[in-house]
Amino acid sequence: MSCCYVLDLRLTPQGVPASTYAYSVLREMGPGESLRIWSPEDPTLLMAQLQNHMRHTLVWHAATDGQGYLVTLHIRGPGEALALTDTLRRDHDDMDARLVRSLSLVNGGYWREAVSEVTAFDHALRAHILIENDLLAPLAARDAEEPTTLMRREHDDILIQLDAIQEVCAAPEESCKDLDTWLGLLAASLNKHEFREETLLFDAWERAASVGHGTLLNEVRRRLSSPAP
Ligand SMILES: [Fe+2]
Ligand SMILES: [Fe+2]
Missing domain, CATH: 3.30.110.40 (TusA-like domain)
Structure with a gap:
């Protein structure tokens, strides 16, 4: 065209x-x-x-x-790299999709598959949070102090929810009736959290990333694509 x-x-x-x-x-x-x-x-x-x-x-x-x-x-063509924030947005979308799949597997009674999907989601979200806390938050701490503090607090809350979900997944199947509730609560928190990040922090992160000639973007990309432990 x-x-x-x-x-x-x-x-x-x-x-x-x-x-x-x-x-x-x-x-x-x-x-x-x-x-x-x-x-x-x-x-x-x-x-x-x-x-x-x-x-x-x-x-x-x-x-x-x-x-x-x-x-x-x-x-963008194959040789044109995604910007930092597009990379992070894509990761948000991927995690949201995993969470939706997890919920539908739980609701469909596919317990084993649901636990495996939840585990993959857990690894992806923890890795994403680490990147934002370790690499990105310090860059915007002065530029966007308040949203950065809020983001860190929300990360702490999300990690607590993830720990609770892991506990539920480790329990025998018959005692795991609440997993859909836990996943639904996390989906609501994550949705708001991602929206706030994208609207309040992404511009500051993109500006900071543009100073580093791609070094930060490469590191984020490397860590997002690292296999789960
Ligand atoms: Fe985040
Ligand atoms: Fe994020």
Whole structure:
């Protein structure tokens, strides 16, 4: 597809959400390709939805002439690394998906599979928290002191919930009826926590990461992809 193709969201078929219409075009595109979208409304929410669908591979900016917004977007090619915060967003999405899978396995009565999925989720979340506490929190401690303190406190609470879930998983199956409740509580906490991080801290982390010429990003990527112990 040409980089000059413009998808006009005013032509979205009736009853179809704009994000669905835009995604129907985007999913036919490949890495390295570009698209312009004309949106009569502020495209921030739309782009957040499209980023989710596209696993945070989009680079985009929007300009407005007062009548609407022209979004220029590009799908990162294989050789183009994700930014630090896109990498972290993708990890948030992956963990959320694991948690949903765990819950549905528990609810479906697949106990052994559920415990294995919960264990993988536990390792991923603990590794993610360590990265944020060790590598990222110090970088933004001055820039974003209050949200950093809040983030650390929420991490402590989440770790306590993870310990409780591990205990439940280690118990005999017949005494584990509460696992879905524990997972549901954690899903609610995690959801709010990720949202706060993405809105209050990601900009500061991205700025700090841009100073280090990719060193920090490489370290985050290495630790996220390390196999669980
Ligand atoms: Fe976090
Ligand atoms: Fe996070």
